[in-house]
Amino acid sequence: MGKPASSLALEPAGPLWAGTVSRLRAAGCVFAEDEAELLFATAQDAGELNAMIERRAGGLPIEHVVGWAAFAGLRVAVDAGVFVPRRRTEFLVEQAVGLAGPGALCVDLCCGSGAAGAVLLSAVPGAEVYASDIEPAAVRCARRNIEPRGGRVFEGDLFAPLPAGLRGRVEVLVANVPYVPTEDIGLLPPEAREHEPLVALDGGSDGLDVLRRVAAEAAGWLAPGGRLLVETSEQQAARAVEAVAGHGLAPRVTTSEELYATVVVATRP
Incomplete structure (x- = not known):
């Protein structure tokens, strides 16, 4: 730094x-x-x-103290009570940018601060980006990061608040879903447990509940050849692949040893 x-x-x-x-x-x-x-x-x-x-x-996260986080070359606003974008998630966004051609229609689900959507808008010429999150504080923060760059942010559960006209047209769908198993929440650093919303951390009994919900609807929103990208853990990757494959998507796993990051990329045939 x-x-x-x-x-x-x-x-x-x-x-x-x-x-x-x-x-x-x-x-x-x-x-x-x-x-x-x-x-x-x-x-x-x-x-x-x-x-x-x-x-x-x-104990307040340094990003909440200063009000921003460095992420993939951008300074992303991060308000108190909002999930802090992790450095490993730069790998997820890097994969998304590499798959998004000029003018690509992109969606950032579980957008948190809107870091992924902001990078897509900054790195992909003419990108059209829509984002959503269920957490009101995250939505307010994401609007500060995404809307000045030309994107739109909606408040609600996963796909529910998105414009219906996007169905069947999304080329790149980034979903940084919560994937910490419920019983492991107590093992997280106090910074996360005490200052980030539980809804942004807790992925259910095996950590894959939200991923399964995204996979169940993704094919209906993706364009033919469109891709869903989700971050998961190395230990969860096989089950994540099974979850998306069960809903008609063709998955592959890509990893970064440097960032200790695992991403499932699933294509709509």
């Missing part, structure tokens, strides 16, 4: 910098220096910096 220009006009060498890093380390922040850079770049004065350090030390 390069050092951003500091709003405080302070070099990362003085006592305020050292004190910030020390306080973050004491709070258990593994990447204290990187986080200090973000805080220095965002805070307008020492008082605001101190308040931000307090919020971070109290």
Whole structure:
């Protein structure tokens, strides 16, 4: 991570910098220096910096503290209470961008902050992007990231709020569904458990409940040759493939060792 220009006009060498890093380390922040850079770049004065350090030390995700996340080359707004886009999800979006030709009609389901939709709009010339999420806070945040770039965001459950005219026309359908098994929610870091909505994390008993619901409807929304892309875990991949194949889609699995990411890409014949 390069050092951003500091709003405080302070070099990362003085006592305020050292004190910030020390306080973050004491709070258990593994990447204290990187986080200090973000805080220095965002805070307008020492008082605001101190308040931000307090919020971070109290367990608030750094993205919620500064109000944004770096994702696939973009600065994506991330409001408090909204799921923070993970770096591994950049692999999912990279696959989607690679499959989307100029002017592609794309849908971002379970859009959260709208990071995937924002990248598609930025990286694919003329892309037409529609997004949806059931969480009102996520929808408000996604609208800030997607609509200024020309996309549209809807509030509701999966496909339900999308315009009916999209049925049978979607070329790229990105669904970053929740896939943590319910019994594993308690094993997540406190940042996720306490500050992100449960609906964005809990995938049901085996983590695949929402994926199955998406797979059951996807073929009706995809254009012939259109693709559904979903992120899952390595351990869940075989069952995820079975779920989408059972609804008439032809799946394949692609992975990134670097990002520890697993994506199922399923094509409508």
